[in-house]
Amino acid sequence: MTIDALLARAARRLAACDSPSGRLDAEVLLCHVLGVDRTWLYTWGDREAPILARARFEALLAARALGHPVAYLTGVREFWGLRLATSPHTLIPRPDTERLVEAALAHGASDQGRLLDLGTGTGAVALAFASERPGWSVVGIDLSLEAVALARYNAQRLAIGNVDFHTGDWFTALNEESEKHDESGSARFDLIVSNPPYIAEDDPHLRQGDLRYEPQSALVAAEQGLADLRHLVDEARSHLVPGGWLLLEHGHGQGAAVREALAAEGYADTATLRDLGGHDRVSLGRHVEGRAGGERS
Structure with a gap:
């Protein structure tokens, strides 16, 4: 044949x-x-x-x-021009998430800085940013040991040396690390980015397509998908330098709720960016030192 x-x-x-x-x-x-x-x-x-x-x-x-997803069958998926190894322990990198990388690059245009990627998975966002900003120090954190091992493998295979990956529950790894240092601000970042779980538990899409085979812990969040997004908004300010930015990927119907959470915590210049399909995809806000939660931008 x-x-x-x-x-x-x-x-x-x-x-x-x-x-x-x-x-x-x-x-x-x-x-x-x-x-x-x-x-x-x-x-x-x-x-x-x-x-x-x-x-x-x-x-x-x-x-x-x-x-079964093609990315799991082949073990690879291209993202931001990078050929990434994939596994059923991580989400499959998707084109929509490149909007998060674009936003991070736009707000991290300086030659040097520090970026934190929470829930890094394959390391897609962290590696994409690190490849474009070699002068930056990039840290990726994931709760899954298997995900962190895969992200490290991707970094090694792609020869991207300005990124480190660690295991931890959101900011916990940073808190534990900061206890080993003085109050020098070693755990603060210019940019914090995340593509956290944001799908509601009863969302019918979870029973369709590739989502059926992807790790549910990386997809589903309580409070109609908003719990982890709100947690990141609440906790990120203590890990951002003054003027630093928090950028969060979310579902197409969650932009208003995430902007509201950002404003309630005192972030300035809040906005929502759309993806190529015209859907709300990334919401962001700037940390203002001394600004109390509840003040609106």
């Missing part, structure tokens, strides 16, 4: 399973098996597919037909 025929059959099989991107998924899986890029597939589609490669491809195709 030629590569073109194999792909056509695979695309029909995935379409029958209601896959919205059957042909693309089939191409990505076959590229992974053959160790080639998609241009190679288009150029050499009349070649016969090797028997062993066909067997591996059919196994991956069967898993995809059951709904």
Whole structure:
């Protein structure tokens, strides 16, 4: 069977399973098996597919037909031009989150500074920012030991040296570390960014698509998805330098609630940025030293 025929059959099989991107998924899986890029597939589609490669491809195709994410089947996902290793212990990096990176770069335009990425997962946001700001010191924190190990592996493989990853529950790791130092502000940052859990427990999307296979602890939050966002708003000020920014990714219907939480805690210049689809995606605010919670920007 030629590569073109194999792909056509695979695309029909995935379409029958209601896959919205059957042909693309089939191409990505076959590229992974053959160790080639998609241009190679288009150029050499009349070649016969090797028997062993066909067997591996059919196994991956069967898993995809059951709904398993392509990023977990191949073990990689591209984000911000970086080829990141993925695993079922972490969320799959998505294009919408690149809006968070763009906002961080816009508010961290200086040559030097410190950025904290909370809930770092694969390290996608931390590594993307660190790759663009080599003079910055970047720290990523995640509760999952497996996620931190994967983020460290990605940093090593990509040769990005200005980032460190640690295990901890939000700011806990920083609090423990700061106890080893004097009051020099060693645990304060110019930017704090996060893509925390923000999906409500009863959201039907949790039973659809890739979300069915991703770690629920990285997706779901109480208070209709707002609990972790509010916690970060409450705690971040003590870890920001005066004038430092907090930037939070959230769901498309949560912008107003996050801005309200930021304003209630005394952040200035609060705003919400939209993604390429026109949906609210990132809300942010600037820490003003001595500004009491409850004052509005």
